[in-house]
Amino acid sequence: MTGVAFAHWSDEIYVEGTVEMGSCTLTFDWREPPTCLEFHEEYPGGPLARGELCGKDVGYTECWYEDVIEDPHTEKWGYETMVVEIHNAYPCYRVHCIFVVRNIGTIPITIMGYTATDPDGMLTWDPDLEALVDDEGNPVIHIWHTNLVGEQIDPCNTEKAEFDFHIAQDAEECHTYRFEIELVYNQWEHLD
Amino acid sequence: MRKAMGMLVSLMVALSMTGVAVAHWSDEIYVEGTVEMGSVTVGWYSVECWEDDEPCGKDVGSIDCWLEDEETDVHTEKTIYKTLVIVISNVYPCWMGHVEAAINNAGTIPVDLVDIIIDGEMPPEDEVNIWVDCDWPDYPQLDPCNTAIIRADIHVKQDAPECTTYEFSVTLVFNQWGCEMA
Numbered sequence: 001m002t003g004v005a006f007a008h009w010s011d012e013i014y015v016e017g018t019v020e021m022g023s024c025t026l027t028f029d030w031r032e033p034p035t036c037l038e039f040h041e042e043y044p045g046g047p048l049a050r051g052e053l054c055g056k057d058v059g060y061t062e063c064w065y066e067d068v069i070e071d072p073h074t075e076k077w078g079y080e081t082m083v084v085e086i087h088n089a090y091p092c093y094r095v096h097c098i099f100v101v102r103n104i105g106t107i108p109i110t111i112m113g114y115t116a117t118d119p120d121g122m123l124t125w126d127p128d129l130e131a132l133v134d135d136e137g138n139p140v141i142h143i144w145h146t147n148l149v150g151e152q153i154d155p156c157n158t159e160k161a162e163f164d165f166h167i168a169q170d171a172e173e174c175h176t177y178r179f180e181i182e183l184v185y186n187q188w189e190h191l192d
Numbered sequence: 193m194r195k196a197m198g199m200l201v202s203l204m205v206a207l208s209m210t211g212v213a214v215a216h217w218s219d220e221i222y223v224e225g226t227v228e229m230g231s232v233t234v235g236w237y238s239v240e241c242w243e244d245d246e247p248c249g250k251d252v253g254s255i256d257c258w259l260e261d262e263e264t265d266v267h268t269e270k271t272i273y274k275t276l277v278i279v280i281s282n283v284y285p286c287w288m289g290h291v292e293a294a295i296n297n298a299g300t301i302p303v304d305l306v307d308i309i310i311d312g313e314m315p316p317e318d319e320v321n322i323w324v325d326c327d328w329p330d331y332p333q334l335d336p337c338n339t340a341i342i343r344a345d346i347h348v349k350q351d352a353p354e355c356t357t358y359e360f361s362v363t364l365v366f367n368q369w370g371c372e373m374a
Binding site: 024025026027028040053054056058059080081082083084085086087088089090091092097101107112114141163165167171172173174175176177178179180181182183184185186187 | 217228232335336369
């Protein structure tokens with residue numbers, strides 16, 4: 001009885017698995033450099049008009065992309081960082097920076113949001129005011145976005161968006177303010 | 193045994209569902225910004241004063257003027273003065289003095305003259321007549337590096353009382369340009 005219990009035929013079948021992961025890479029698009037346009041209010045609270053008040057050329061802004069990154073899957077490349085430099089600014093100065101982000105990965109992504117920080121520690125981000133504020137909570141630099149948060153971008157697709165920067169009354173003369181905006185994106189459909 | 197297997201399968205399904213909900217890829221890209229602020233610095237740049245010849249070549253009345261409260265703009269490193277002092281002494285009817293002063297925008301932002309505030313007792317016109325003239329092309333606006341010239345002719349008139357001292361100050365208020373609309 002014991003011999004019957006141990007003697008038996010045996011064989012196997014197999015499942016061979018390969019999981020090839022995709023990639024999740026959003027970049028600033030090299031095909032279209034960023035542009036910065038100055039605006040001013042025609043009258044307080046009124047519509048925006050191009051340029052600065054009275055047609056003067058006082059402040060100016062430069063912007064460009066840097067820090068090349070490449071998606072290992074698609075071998076497409078783009079930039080990880082957009083640099084914005086605003087010179088000789090003053091309260092009321094307003095500039096809109098228009099840029100294009102491209103999904104160079106293989107997975108759709110969703111732009112979840114952004115936070116701004118001051119590397120020098122002078123300003124803090126107030127999400128309610130949408131502004132970097134000083135230590136008394138007064139807005140110094142308003143940062144608004146258009147066509148950005150919540151947008152879903154499929155692989156190879158682009159989204160044209162903009163950040164609007166507005167210098168508020170409490171900005172101090174002759175200061176240099178620095179900020180970093182971290183634009184967070186997730187694999188698509190994770191809106192929680 | 194079958195019940196235990198069922199619980200295990202349920203647990204695995206639950207875990208896998210939880211795993212799908214939490215696990216996801218995430219990354220960031222960045223915008224680096226620098227905002228270099230300009231400056232509003234307006235002040236007196238130079239002043240000169242003199243008097244008309246007095247009768248018979250005498251030197252009786254006098255006018256003196258100077259600049260005080262030095263300030264240097266951090267950006268442009270230009271120096272201006274916040275206060276212009278004019279002192280007129282021992283004058284009499286017919287005496288006439290002149291002041292010519294320059295206001296300079298030493299900052300980097302255009303400004304508008306938005307207010308003139310007079311403190312103290314200005315002499316009545318029938319006692320001392322002060323006639324002011326400006327060489328200020330874009331009045332009331334003054335661009336960076338630009339200068340406005342203000343001239344004042346001061347004439348002591350017949351009705352001026354003896355031994356009287358008038359002390360007053362005039363404050364010129366400048367705003368960043370265009371903000372007079374606010």
